[in-house]
Amino acid sequence: MTLSASTTRAVDLRVEPVEEILGHVEGSLQTRLERDTVVRKRRSVGARTGRDTWVRIERRGLDRIGVQGWNGTECAARLEGIAQPEWQGSVVWRDRDEPVMWRADETELLPGTPIGTAVLSDDPKLSDEWWQAFNTSMDRLAAQDTRRIATPDTVTITQALVTESIRSVFSDDFDTTVELWVPAHADLNWANMTAPTFRLFDWEDWGNAPQGLDSASLWSSSLAVPALADRVRLERRCDFESRDGKLMTLFVCSKILGPDAHPQDPRLEPARRLAEQIVAELQTG
The missing domain is CATH 3.30.200 (Phosphorylase Kinase; domain 1)
Structure with missing residues (x-):
């Protein structure tokens, strides 16, 4: 209760x-x-x-x-x-x-210091070894089994929340139904990981979430550094290429592009460009 x-x-x-x-x-x-x-x-x-x-x-x-x-x-x-x-x-x-x-x-x-703030403005220049360790942990996390439900921003993620968030910014002529729910950290950003040795911390909100939530969240935290955002999409392309991953990209974009958007946010334009592309892809099936 x-x-x-x-x-x-x-x-x-x-x-x-x-x-x-x-x-x-x-x-x-x-x-x-x-x-x-x-x-x-x-x-x-x-x-x-x-x-x-x-x-x-x-x-x-x-x-x-x-x-x-x-x-x-x-x-x-x-x-x-x-x-x-x-x-x-x-x-x-x-x-x-x-x-x-x-x-x-x-x-x-922790074996090192946090990489930065939640949203980065400079490239942390992470090593290939760091990315390998990151991918290993992300893949193993998604393969775990739990009854917990993720609470990004302390709010329980549900199908209704996903649909409402996406519909608040984008059109309603495509299906927002999530197909695959997997364990996620649910607060994946650059303030919760260390370098040069990779560690992921602050696990208070983890639980099952739509596939791609973590990858999309980290991408959104990287948009002010285009090369870093591209690297995140490359490393986690299995998530971004999935239908659920596309929905999660729109989910995080809705927070950037929504009514509380800051006009000087450097993430606005890259988020808008990719969101338009994804909406077009989802509309055509």
């Missing part, structure tokens, strides 16, 4: 006071969080511990926690053959004053 919740206050943890939260985690996990390593994002905070591990803390409204719970990083620990940091443990608690939950997951340290 989904936890009931009143309206959750919008919070940006980049500016919200978090010292009390850090102290709570330290007491629960029995370790020190090194304050000079704290990384603050909109809905999560991370820090290195005194025992050389990493702790990621996330705040999530009860209305965003579905029937499958909120333990993606923990559940991802059972995935086989995927380059990810080893999960160590967690602590979860409900906020005393607001309809939100907090969760802290402890993992081993």
Whole structure:
């Protein structure tokens, strides 16, 4: 049963006071969080511990926690053959004053730094070995078995969501039915992978999704660097050439081209060009 919740206050943890939260985690996990390593994002905070591990803390409204719970990083620990940091443990608690939950997951340290922000503006110049490791993990992830449903942007992905998102921007004269659902990371972007050694982290939203969601998401995060976007399409061409992969490309394009589009977004024109091509292909079957 989904936890009931009143309206959750919008919070940006980049500016919200978090010292009390850090102290709570330290007491629960029995370790020190090194304050000079704290990384603050909109809905999560991370820090290195005194025992050389990493702790990621996330705040999530009860209305965003579905029937499958909120333990993606923990559940991802059972995935086989995927380059990810080893999960160590967690602590979860409900906020005393607001309809939100907090969760802290402890993992081993990453072998390198995150490649960049979610959307890149410069080519990271990744090696062929990196791309090989990336492809291996993506292929093995898609071959796993799970009952989890992916929650990109903390929203459960469904056929209805796919159709609604695509129809909000594009024509309605082609079928949007998804044929193949496979396990996906569901938050695949350049801020959640490391280099030069490949690791994929932040697994809280993973689960079954239409084939090609991850590939399309990474492509959309690369559009400001045309050569990188082309490389993503080349490396994951098996996804992009599939019908579901084309639908997922339109799905991510709908977020770029929708009513909240920023006129200065460098991704607008390349997203529009490919979307028009895909719509034409889907219309002709």
